[in-house]
Amino acid sequence: MTLSRRTFLAAGTAAAAAGLTGCGSVSSLGGKNELSMWTWVGSVNDDLIGQAEKGIPGYDGMKLAMTRIGSNYKTKVLTALAGKSLVPDIVAINDDVATYFPNADQFHDLNELGAKDLQKDFLPWKWNWGITPQGKMMAYPMDTGPTALFYRTDVFTKAGIDIDPAAVAGLAPDWDALIALGRKLKQAVPGSSITDNITGIYGSRMAQLPKKYMTRDGQYIGDQDHVRQAFDLAVRVVKEGLSANAQNSSDKNAVVTNGKLVAYNSAVWWAQLGPKNAAPKTKGLWRVTAAPGGAGNKGGSFLAITKYCKNPKAAFAFISWLESAKNQAQAFLDPVLFPSTPASYTDPKLSAPDPFFGGQKIVDVFADSAKKYPGAYFSPYDSIIDTPISSELVNIEAAGKNPDQAWADAQRQIQRELSRAGAI
CATH class of the missing domain: 3.40.190.10 (Periplasmic binding protein-like II)
Structure with a gap:
């Protein structure tokens, strides 16, 4: 979770x-x-x-x-x-x-x-x-909970990347570009990661989309391309070696504290939950910029x-x-x-x-995200749908499960749960 x-x-x-x-x-x-x-x-x-x-x-x-x-x-x-x-x-x-x-x-x-x-x-x-x-x-x-990209300026500097928020946004306008940036960071500072775990990327991408798992008239769309593409993106980040594989709260704090998590697409509340709480000594080293892939919540x-x-x-x-x-x-x-x-x-x-963010007015970034977020319909069954997908993503990262098999197993479980709940 x-x-x-x-x-x-x-x-x-x-x-x-x-x-x-x-x-x-x-x-x-x-x-x-x-x-x-x-x-x-x-x-x-x-x-x-x-x-x-x-x-x-x-x-x-x-x-x-x-x-x-x-x-x-x-x-x-x-x-x-x-x-x-x-x-x-x-x-x-x-x-x-x-x-x-x-x-x-x-x-x-x-x-x-x-x-x-x-x-x-x-x-x-x-x-x-x-x-x-x-x-x-x-x-x-x-x-x-508007989202944005948090990043460590000291690690970006070591990788020869311009740390200005506008410059970073220009270098990583989409997820493909962020992955390329992540490779550069990892080459300069081994162990660098751009997500805490596989579900972190999946959740961040889903949070940007104008549709989710169900339509307002009760049609299940959680097996469509927009969900599968978010699933595949998360798998790709793991295969690129850019996930910290932190699966619980303690581990998630640890990868912030030890500096392994150097860029992270998350909500505004993570500023307090993440670096300010887990890595207070990094005061002044963080910045925020527009998230790759667009505004989210x-x-x-x-x-x-x-x-x-x-x-x-x-x-x-x-x-x-x-x-x-x-x-x-x-x-x-x-x-x-x-x-x-x-x-x-x-x-x-x-x-x-x-x-803490080097004097940056971070609210401007999150305000822009909040205004641009497209919105999406959340159904009463979203948690029933999300749980099997997240569990199977963890199976991929933690146990090496085949992604296609994980996707198929998640969809079968969702169909069973939705039928049991009378949703389909």
């Missing part, structure tokens, strides 16, 4: 799952003047939440009561919805928002609460992700109001306040949530030079 910003922030926080009562359903233990909210660790800005816990802006007498759940978050939310008991007023939802669409009848249509008037403030593709195939606005945009969250909510209007007032351009800019500072509101991108909180 690919390491994500969410799994990193949630690690070791299972204790935060205590106190799951006090929610907004009929059997709730929560007070009438409280709006209960469930989220995971690292999903919201603590200062903003602290303000709401004293009082919901614009709703005197109402305050927020938030529970941070450290593990099995999605399972707990879906269990509560299935039982229709102890359901919170507001829930945070990760980028797998489509997996909640079958439960859409348990959420308010946010357009009926005023969301339509605010649509213009958000990235169109992000806004559309919260809308069910039936046209219900179920989830309100929080952060995004990995990650991002939403907020939804359940039908059990005590005061839906107050709940919408809260989430629309929390996700305003001004407040999303504040949330970028802590816990590094990249805004879904383009007006935030020029806020001084975001646009300041980053010393």
Whole structure:
């Protein structure tokens, strides 16, 4: 499973799952003047939440009561919805928002609460992700995960490569060019890699495409050329010897710490998760530029109001306040949530030079990626489809499995799982 910003922030926080009562359903233990909210660790800005816990802006007498759940978050939310008991007023939802669409009848249509008037403030593709195939606005945009190419300037210099971000973008406009650049880096500094593992490349390429595994009308397209080409690209990087073959969190941190990972196409949150966390001594040696192959997105969250909510209007007032351009800019500072509101991108909180990246204004790169990302339909079955493909890719890298056989085996497993789920 690919390491994500969410799994990193949630690690070791299972204790935060205590106190799951006090929610907004009929059997709730929560007070009438409280709006209960469930989220995971690292999903919201603590200062903003602290303000709401004293009082919901614009709703005197109402305050927020938030529970941070450290593990099995999605399972707990879906269990509560299935039982229709102890359901919170507001829930945070990760980028797998489509997996909640079958439960859409348990959420308010946010357009009926005023969301339509605010649509213009958000990235169109992000806004559309919260809308069910039936046209219900179920989830309100929080952060995004635009992607770009991170790279080590010291290693690039040793390889005789111009380290200016515009120059690097020009040298690697597509994946073929990045692989050629990777060969040059490896020749100059043996052991250099351009990905942590095979699924890292596959996920990065899929994150750039305008279509994924299913169409909105339920047709399976995960066996088509666009997926196979991403699969083959990942295999090629491994065969070129440009993958660090780091399969777990510890190993992924290690290849950043020891300098083996010298270029990596990833989301904005990796700046903190990767080099700043795993290699603090490399401060000043990193830069960011446009990703080969185009803009992409990995990650991002939403907020939804359940039908059990005590005061839906107050709940919408809260989430629309929390996700305003001004407040999303504040949330970028802590816990590094990249805004879904383009007006935030020029806020001084975001646009300041980053010393870790040599004084580069890295937000400009990610803002450009967020605006250019084409968007793609995420279906409720994407995780069912993605898991066999990722597993077979690992079999290729870790065990030397034949790629054609791995692809065929993945497709057979997907057909079985989709049939079992009633998707095909």
